[in-house]
Amino acid sequence: MEKVEMKTKVLNENQRLAEELRERFRSHGVLVLNFISSPGSGKTELLERTLSSLPTTTKVAVLTGDIQTDNDARRLARYGFPVRQITTGGTCHLDGRMINRGLGELAELGSTLENLDILLIENIGNLVCPASYDLGEESKIVLLSVTEGEDKPLKYPSIFHKASLFLMTKIDLLPYVPFNADAAEANARTVHPAMEVIRCSSTAAGGLDTWIAWLEKKMKAAREAALTTANR
Amino acid sequence: MHELSLAQSIIEIIEHEMKSRPGARAEAIGLRIGALAAVDAEALRFGFEASIKDTPLDGMRLDINITEAERQCLMCDHRYKLTALDTPCPQCGSSDAIPLGGDELDIEYLEVDDGKS
Numbered sequence: 001m002e003k004v005e006m007k008t009k010v011l012n013e014n015q016r017l018a019e020e021l022r023e024r025f026r027s028h029g030v031l032v033l034n035f036i037s038s039p040g041s042g043k044t045e046l047l048e049r050t051l052s053s054l055p056t057t058t059k060v061a062v063l064t065g066d067i068q069t070d071n072d073a074r075r076l077a078r079y080g081f082p083v084r085q086i087t088t089g090g091t092c093h094l095d096g097r098m099i100n101r102g103l104g105e106l107a108e109l110g111s112t113l114e115n116l117d118i119l120l121i122e123n124i125g126n127l128v129c130p131a132s133y134d135l136g137e138e139s140k141i142v143l144l145s146v147t148e149g150e151d152k153p154l155k156y157p158s159i160f161h162k163a164s165l166f167l168m169t170k171i172d173l174l175p176y177v178p179f180n181a182d183a184a185e186a187n188a189r190t191v192h193p194a195m196e197v198i199r200c201s202s203t204a205a206g207g208l209d210t211w212i213a214w215l216e217k218k219m220k221a222a223r224e225a226a227l228t229t230a231n232r
Numbered sequence: 233m234h235e236l237s238l239a240q241s242i243i244e245i246i247e248h249e250m251k252s253r254p255g256a257r258a259e260a261i262g263l264r265i266g267a268l269a270a271v272d273a274e275a276l277r278f279g280f281e282a283s284i285k286d287t288p289l290d291g292m293r294l295d296i297n298i299t300e301a302e303r304q305c306l307m308c309d310h311r312y313k314l315t316a317l318d319t320p321c322p323q324c325g326s327s328d329a330i331p332l333g334g335d336e337l338d339i340e341y342l343e344v345d346d347g348k349s
Contacts, residue, residue, distance in 0.1 A: 001259065002346055004249065006339040010241050010263070092234055129234035131270045132337065157317055158270030161301075161331060190318045193306075193328055 014133055017096030021103075021136025028113040029226030031219045032121065034094075034135050036159055037143035038152075039125030042169040044072045045202040046143065046211075047120055051079035053212050058219075061111045063102040064122040065094045072122065082111040093129040094121065096136065118219055127152070131159040138222065139163070145170040146177055150184035153191050160191040167211065168197060172204035235272055239279035242339065246289060249342055260293035260343040267314070268301045268334035293343075301334020 009015055025032045035043050047062060054060060062083040064072040073085035084105045086098050099121065103113070121137065123130040131140075142163035144152050147170060153160040160166065166188045168181060181199060188195045198214060200207025246258055265271050273296045280294050301314040305321035306328040312321060314334065320327045 002344045004342045004344055006245075006249070006262075006341055008245060008339050010238055010245070010337045010339055012245070013241065091237065093237075128270050132234060132238070154317060156270075158268050158335065161268045161335065190327075192331065194330070 011132065011134075014096045017100065018134035018136040021096060021099060022138075023136075024113060025119070025136055025138070026222070027226060027229065028116070029223040030113050030116045031118045031215075031222040032135075032137045033118070033215075033218075034121045034123055034130075034137040034140045035143065036123045036127065036130045036140055036163065037125060037145075038127050038148060041125075041143040041145040041148065042202055043122050043125070043143055044075055046167065046169060046200075047076055047122060048079065049202045049208060050120070050212065050215070051076065051081055053208065054215075059111075059115055059117045060120065061106050061109075061116055061118075062120045062122065063094075063099065063106070065098070065124045067092070067124060082106050082109040084109070088124060092124055092126050093133050094123050094135060095133045099135045117223070118215070127156040127159050131156075131162055138218070139165060141165045141167060143167045143169050144184065144188075146173050146179040146181065146184075148179075150180050151187055153184065153187040157191045160188050160195065163192070164196060165214070166195050166197045168199040170201060170203075171199045171206055172201040235275040236279040236283070238271065238276055238337070239283050242280060243283055243289065245339060246292075246342065250344075253344060253346060256344050256346040258289055258292055258342060259345050260295055260341075261339060262295040262297065262341040262343075264297050264299055264336050264338045264340050266299055266301060266334040266336035268331075269337045270335075271337060273298065297340070299334075299336060302332040303329035304332055305329050 037043050060081050062076050063086055065086045066072055067088055070085040073083045076083045084102050086102050140163040142159050185197050198210050200211050250258055277294055284290050303314055304311045305326055307326040308324040310321055310323040
C-alpha cells in the first residue's frame, strides 16, 4: 500500500481556468463582477437599473446564468448592450468553462475584452453552490433583499465570507416588513468583518447612486491597474 | 447541491493520477474541507459513492477531514480558530479580524494498492 501526498484542490481545473480568465480581464483593464443571491433578491432588476444608469459611453457586457429559459437575457438586452444567456440545464452554478464559452459568444456580438470596460455576470439564483466556483472575477457581490431573513449571512456564511460587497436590496419595502437592516449588516460583518455594505432600491429612490459610484470607482481602478502593468 | 459536480471533479483527479499506475488499485482518497467551504460532507459522500458504483473505483474509501476557519485579530495580531462565526479574539476580545482560510476544498492524499506489500 502506498500513500501518495496530493496537495491539490478539488476544483483545480476550474481554479486554473479562473486564474487564466482573471489574468486576461486584468491585463485588458476590464472590471468583472459576479452577482450572487437567492432567487428573487433582485439581481436582474439591479442589472437593468445599472445598465440604464451607466453613462452611454461605458462599454459594458452581461453574461446571465439560469437553469432554464433566456428570459433574463431578453430583459437585459433591451438596454442596447451585448448580453448572452448561459443556460446550464440543471447545473446550480456557473463555472469557468461556461464563462469562457460566454466570452466567445460575446465576441461574436463584437464585444471582446479589448473593447470592454466592465463585464457583469449574473450567477444562478443560489446562495450556496456559486460560492465555490471562481469565475476569474475581481469581486463577488452578494445581494440580500429585505423580504428575506436578516440572519441569512449566518445561515449561508460561505458566500458572505467570499463576497466583498453586500448589496441590501428592496430597501423601499423596509416600512412594510419586519426586516432589521442594522442586524443584517451586523450579521454580515460577523462572518466577514471588512464587508462593504450598500443599501439600495432598484425601483424607488435611495442607494442606487452610491452603488453606481462604487462601480465607477472600481472600473477606474481596474483601468489604471492595467495601464500601470502595461507601462512597467 | 453542487456536491455531485465536486464528486466528479474528485473522480477525474483520481483517474488522472491512476493513469500513471497501471494495474494498481485506488483504495482511499483524503479530503480536507474548510468549515466555510459550503460543502456538505454527507452529500459529497453520497455523490461520490453513487458516481463510482460499478466503475474500477467502486469500493474506494473517502476520508473527510473538516477544518475550522481561522482569523487573525487586527488589534493584537493573535491568530485563533473560529469555533463559531461570532468568536471574538480570545486574547483581547476584539471582533475586528482578517479571515484566514476556512474555504479549503483540497485533496490531501491518495492511497494506492500497487500489489506490493
